[in-house]
Amino acid sequence: MxxxxxxxxxxxxxxxxxxxxxxxxxxxxxDPLGIGQAAVDYWRDTLERSVLYLDVMRQRGNQYLEHMEQTRPTVLGFETELLVDGRTLARPVNYELLRILPPDGVEIDEDQRPFVVIDPRAGHGPGIGGFKPDSEIGVALRAGHPCYFIGFLPFPEPGQTVEDVVEAEIEFLRAVIARHPQTTERPMVVGNCQAGWQMMMAAALEPACFGPILIAGAPLSYWAGERGRAPMRYTGGMTGGSWITALASDLGAGSFDGAWLVQNFEKLNPSNTLWSKQYRLFANVDSEAERYLEFERWWGGHVVLAGEEIQYIVDNLFVGNRLSTAQLLTRDGRRIDLRNIRSPIVVFCSRGDDITPPPQALGWITDLYDSVDDIQANEQTILYCIHDTTGHLGIFVSSSVSRKEHAEFTANMDYIDILPPGLYETQVTERPASASGSVDGDYLLEFSPRELEDVEAVVQPLQEDERRFATVARLSEINLGLYQRYLQPWLRAWMTPEAARWMRRLHPIRLGYKLLSDRNPATVPLPVLADAVRANRAPVGDGNPWRAAEQVVSDNIVRGLDAYRDLRDRATEWAFLEVYGQPWLQILAGLGADRGEVPNRRPGRAPEHRHFIARRRAELRAKMDQGTSHDAVVRAIIFVLGGAPSTDERNFQRLKATRAEVEPGTDLAHFKAVVREQFFVLKLDAVAALEALPTLLATDSVESIDRQLAHVEHVVAASAPLSASSQIRLERVRTLFHTAREAARERMKKAEGGAKPELPRA
Known part of the structure; x- marks a missing residue:
């Protein structure tokens, strides 16, 4: 040219x-307008970008082949030390526990609470939780926490099951706890996506091993969703149930290729899969190549699942939705009930997530509980944080999310651990100028108590839709039984491991990586041409009219593909609702003619559960006037803040800093137990609990009571000026403390006069 x-x-x-x-x-x-010269410049730039783009794709293919040839492929950005190999356990699994070695310049305090990240095994390889310095692991390391990582190998162990993996994660946590005998705090555990629900199962079976739990983008309630959104939840019904999963496993000779899961994710957003992701690289190939290759190293690291694992997941979770309704049983008869979890649970999700939308991340709360009182009676603290825009991967990959939300969750895990049982919404806001010196970092973590109706407004549960999904679950069992009886024996007899390996190699996604790599002789000229282009590169700017026209064409392609996606999703939803909404089909599926609530949907309404709540209340009522001055101070603080505090991290910073002033020698674990106990007492009978304050202070001196009241005032005023109602409650507390103070003065006078003071019952 x-x-x-x-x-x-x-x-x-x-x-x-x-x-x-x-x-x-x-x-x-x-060429008076310069259009001809602009066209010449644009076409040269286009040809150069094409060569560079193809060379990046060649590098992507080479990177994929190198990654898959590794024994332990991972995209972790940190050095690690293998501590426990899951293949050596009594029931071997392909998981392993790694210790993260801190990078140069990062100091770790072994006395701090350990931090454990569990990576999702949903088609991709491990490492996304520590993908880069600004990640979940990077944030925890900078905060000085000893960090551990639970990853996995590309291929499962023979006979490996989901339950085996859950038990292995429990063993890994026990190993972490044993490495830190000097701390009484249990590890904070982060579960991303699929690892989130798997970790919740482990915490329900062995709650003593877990500290605060953060589940990021984890779908726990698979029937939940807002109409017009979340089309993935209809997949099971549109394929006739889980028999298709069994077919894919049988074609894999007992193994399920994770590339099929990746393909399902990619189908959700065809404009990004088919155009935007590749065009972004093509349009900015001079600056985008490194970021693109870094991400593709993880996105293309496909792993394999055991047929037993994926079948369990689809039958019990995706189609059956049995986890969020406490219907799962282990092989030894233990019920997996998420209400058994005693650690605070932080649910982090996003409205921009089309894989785990907020209803699927939060729906388990409305499935399990009848009210916030029910949550409190189970001594559970549940917090949820809804991001406005980030996508599914951004929840645990985005650097901005890590520096903001994950950094705040990590920095305030002790505060989260001390919150009274209940339901809260958390928000991360810009740090106000008034917080300088009292809060580290640029953001402030705030908590607001919520009712179950607030979660229902997000989940939008519909009984008629749940009947439809229950119909799918029943028909899935029928179709799977027919497949296992008549087709499965023939496929298993015909399929060989070698044939399964060839099928995996020829999967369209895998093949796309291999065809554009150095193994293809046609790519031999690419690196030479790319070097020549880089040496004489002549890019055009955005002011070039032809480059602007290219962007317009790209935008139109995206709009067209988005329109196709929306039409496809609406048609899929309409077909699902029409087919599975037919009364005759629901009756044939065994649901009966009653159009009421789906059976076994609300465990919180079970009679035995109501008996548990009544028994718990009786136990707390007996403790109303029992305790120490420390209990009185905590009870007073909770009361002034309105029962469930709507506050931020500044309260906890001051409370933690002055804890020793109230009761020297009190450790944080005991302090947290006191907070929970006093919250229950106030929730049960606030009037009687307040009237008991002078009794709790009966053995204290005047000076001690004055110091404790000052402490109460100091803490409740930490975050912001008190509201009018809080001021009224604070005056009530001052009156009660004054009553205790006068009683202490009278005791002191009697003691000085030689009379033996009468002590109220402690």
Whole structure:
């Protein structure tokens, strides 16, 4: 093509040289608007970008092949030390416990609470939780926590089950606890996506091993969803149930290729899969290549699941929705009931997530509990944080999310651990100027108590839809039984491990990586051409009209693909609702003619559960006037803050800093237990609990009571000026403390006069 450099070179060797001024004048006459020259520049830039794009794709293919040839492929950005190999356990699994070695310049305090990240095994390889410095692990390391990582190998162990993996994670946590005998705090555990629900199962079976739990983008309630959104929840019904999963496992000779899961994710957003992701690289190939290759290293690291694992997941969770309704049993008869979890649970989700939308992340709360009183009676603290825009991967990959939400969750895990039982919404806001010196970092973590109706407004449960999903679950069992009886024996007899390996190699997603790699002889010229282009690169700017037209075409392609997606999703939803909403089909599926609530949907309404709540209340009522001055202070603080505190981390910073002033020698674990106990007492009978304050202070001196009241006032005023109602409650507390103070003065006078003071019952 003709470029300005070429024109100058030509003119210098022409028989009749043309003066530069004359050449400029002729060019202006020939192309007065510069459109022709812009077109020449654009087409040169386009050809150069095409060569560079193909070379990046060649590098992607080479990277994929190198990654898959590794024994332990991972995208972790930190050095690690293997502590426990899951293949050595009594029931072997392909999981392993790794210790994160802190990078240079990062100091770790072994006395701090351990921090454990469990990576999702949903088609991709491990490492996304520590993908880069600004990640879940990176944030915890900078905060000084000893960090551990639970990852996995590409292929499962023979006979491995989901229950085996859950038991292995419990063993890993016990190993972490044993490495830190100096701390009484249990590890904070983070479960991303699939690892989130798997971790919740482990915490329900062995709650003593877990500290605060953070589940990020984890779908626990698979029937939940808002109409017009979350089309993945209809997949099981549109394929006739889980028999298709059994078919894929049988074609894999007992193994399920994770590339099929990745393909399902990619189908959710065809404009990004088919165009935007690749065009972004093509349009910005000079600056985007490194980021693209870094991400593709994880996205293309496909792993394999055991057939037994994926079948259990689809039957019991995706189609059956049995986890959120306490219907799962282990092989030895233990019920997996999420109400058994005693650690605070932080649910982090996003409205921009089309894989785990907020209803699926939060629906388990409305499935399990009848009210906030029910949550409190189970001594559970549940917090949820809904991001406005980030996508599914951004929840645990985005650097901005890590620096903001994950950094605040990590920095305030002790505060989260001390919150009274109940339901809260958390928000991360910019730190106000008034918080300087009292809060570290640029953000402030705030908590607001919520009712179950607030979660229902997000989940939007519909009984008629739940009947439809229950119909799918029944028909899935029928179809799976028919498949297992008549087709499965023939496929298993015909399929060999070698044939299964060839099928995995020929999967369209895997093949796309291999065809554009150095194993394809057609790619041999690419690196040479790419080097030549980089040496003489002539990019055009955004002001080029042809480049602007290219962007317009790209935007139209995206809009077209988005329109196709929306039409496809609406048609899928309509078909699902129409087919599975038919009364005759629901009756044939065994649901009966009653259009009421789906059976076994609200464990919180079970009679035995109501008996448990009544028994718990009786136990607390007996403790109303029992305790120490420490209990009185905590009870007073909770009362002034309105029962369930709507507050932020500044309260806890002051409370923690002055804890020793109230009761020297009190450790944080005991302090947290006191907070929970006093919250229950106030919730049961606030009037009687307050009237008991002078009794709790009966053995204290006047000076001690004054100091404790000052402490109460100091803590409740930490975050912001008190509201009018809080001021009224604070005056009530002052009156009660004054009554105790006067009683203490009278005791002191009697003691000085030689009379033996009468002590109220402690």
């Amino acid at each position: 003709l470029t300005p450099q070429c024109s100058t070179h030509f003119r210098s060797r022409a028989m009749f040289p043309v003066p530069a001024s004359l050449a400029t004048s002729l060019t202006a006459l020939w």
